[in-house]
Amino acid sequence: MKELPIGIFDSGVGGLTVAAEVMKTLPAEDIIYFGDIARTPYGTKSLETVRRFSIEIADFLIKQRVKMIVVACNTASSLALATLKERFHLPIIGVLEPGVLKAIKSTKSKRIGVIGTQATISSNAYPQAIKTIAPDIQVLNQPCPLFVPLVEEGWLEHEVTKLVAKEYLTPLKENQIDTLILGCTHYPFLKGVIQVVMGNEVVLVDSAIEVAEEIKKVLSQNNGLRPQNSNPVYKFYVSDTSSKFAEVGKRLLGNEIQVVMQVNV
Amino acid sequence: MKELPIGIFDSGVGGLTVAAEVMKTLPAEDIIYFGDIARTPYGTKSLETVRRFSIEIADFLIKQRVKMIVVACNTASSLALATLKERFHLPIIGVLEPGVLKAIKSTKSKRIGVIGTQATISSNAYPQAIKTIAPDIQVLNQPCPLFVPLVEEGWLEHEVTKLVAKEYLTPLKENQIDTLILGCTHYPFLKGVIQVVMGNEVVLVDSAIEVAEEIKKVLSQNNGLRPQNSNPVYKFYVSDTSSKFAEVGKRLLGNEIQVVMQVNV
CATH class of the missing domain: 3.40.50.1860 (Rossmann fold)
Structure with a gap:
């Protein structure tokens, strides 16, 4: 269980600021990031739609076998966190x-x-x-x-x-x-x-910094941290092709972002 | 055939300006409008994604039995019109x-x-x-x-x-x-x-005005216009719940926009 990656999602690139802090605070952890850039932004959409999108993405991350989900989007955290916690039985952390x-x-x-x-x-x-x-x-x-x-x-x-x-x-x-x-x-x-x-x-x-600390706390409590000398693997998924995502990603994460894969959820 | 409605779609509310002109120019025609407000905007998305969304919406409109499709969105017209024309065999008009x-x-x-x-x-x-x-x-x-x-x-x-x-x-x-x-x-x-x-x-x-004239021309050529004394029926579908859509709709179309139905495509 502790060897599994942390799943992080956002409507787009914004959540990469959270991913960057997690990389700093927990340098041994694997990360799977999902950016829903085909349907971004969430901030203008309704409660029902943001919940539906969030459930679809959580489903996707769970299929990738993550040990925890971080909702690195304030809109999704505000509108969908309770729904996700009810529906899925793994630790789920929002940014609020x-x-x-x-x-x-x-x-x-x-x-x-x-x-x-x-x-x-x-x-x-x-x-x-x-x-x-x-x-x-x-x-x-x-x-x-x-x-x-x-x-x-x-x-x-x-x-x-x-x-x-x-x-x-x-x-x-x-x-x-x-x-x-x-x-x-x-x-x-x-x-x-x-x-x-x-x-x-x-x-x-x-x-972002507070969220990274919270993740560390929750994983420690569950005995879910990887050994400190592990080499991390980072994977990035998006719902649309976009050179912009890779650009912003490079600016925020440097060489940590190499391949970005496109999937439909 | 000529009794069927005209299908009009856009990523959101913008295409309502085209719908308004069609109502003025062709007051006897039924209209089915689709606004993809769950995934709006299209203008920041990739070619592949805009094509995929456009195909899904055209599929939906064809299931509603429209006699023609108007792509009332410049992004979708620029990126997806040729693809739609290849794939579907009814008159399709873009705004370009x-x-x-x-x-x-x-x-x-x-x-x-x-x-x-x-x-x-x-x-x-x-x-x-x-x-x-x-x-x-x-x-x-x-x-x-x-x-x-x-x-x-x-x-x-x-x-x-x-x-x-x-x-x-x-x-x-x-x-x-x-x-x-x-x-x-x-x-x-x-x-x-x-x-x-x-x-x-x-x-x-x-x-918008030019597009309405083009629709009139194409329907006339195909003997597809409804009798001039027909009473039109207007239906509005959106992919997200939104009070904003109805608000903007009322500003543009007055009483012509009453019920807005939500569907997933």
Whole structure:
């Protein structure tokens, strides 16, 4: 069992930021990554559809014999994590909870902001998760639908991106949050611009590092870690051919990403 | 045969602009519309994937017994029209050719600009279509990946949209085109902003009207038009639940859009 790979999936390339952290934190672990780039993005889709897609991908990963599934997509974590946990009987980890715990630890003003896709924000999953643990914390939500297309366009420092960030984030700034959860795996690419708009005193929470720590914890508890001197094997699957996936992958993972295989789920 | 509906499909809501023109030009015709909103957008996807999706939708429409298929999506028209025509034996009309013919008629400087999604522009379908008819015309291509997300966000007159339009369109303006093909069914929503950047002397070609005329011509030639006093029935299918589809539909089509049914293809 412990020799099996960790399965990680996302609607596209964003989850590679999580994969990169897992590689750093758990360098002996094999990884199978799936990016659903034929149906990306998830952030504009409905609850039912995101659940259906997530189940199909979990089915695929389980057929590849993974020991654990990491839902490295905030939209799928917000909309489908409970469904997946009900349906499949292996450890399944989302990206919400680790970020939420970090944010609760960080806030002093008890005012946390959350930004994400339309679907993530509409699901209300973040405020629910925060209020279950810390009912006294106020949560301010803001969907940022243009952030993902801007990252995909590569306009990470562009004048347009600054203007969009100002428009989306000014209400959060005015409401004096001191901690902002980047509730979408694409958003860390915009950290620079977001930090400028929010000011240096606001802590940005990027869940990827927290998620990697959570994976380590869960595997340790289940005696599921590979021996530390193992050489890892990384496999990447996508649902569409795309040179962009390999490009972004190379930028994030360097030589760790070689072959990308296309499959239909 | 002539009593059967016309099938129209798009990756999402954009094709409704074509449906609206068909309703005006051919008020006696029944229409079955399919919007693939579970997998939208197509403009960032590969040739193979757009072809596969298009075949699946054409299959669905043919099962609903349509007399003709209108590919009301520039990406699918650019990447999949030939494949569909080879595979299915009913009249199939795309949105490229009608727009191309209009643009060739319009240009005096013999310099035509084309804007579209990344997939449409990469396919080179527009320059090929133009040069087959008029080899002496120079075609200038520009992908505009942020236009669709901006329309979906509803920022039709926003400062950000103006800045994005300036960035994408300035090279076309500097190259002194006198005619610009709006090679994506979403782009007519941005006509105002685009016209300001390009200047009033540049003609914007919106294919929807041309496509409706082409449908009329093809049906007439095949003796396929319904009697002029028939009352039309309109049916709308989508691949995801979405309140947005009905909203945009109501804005474009008024009371003609009532029930939207969800199906998986």
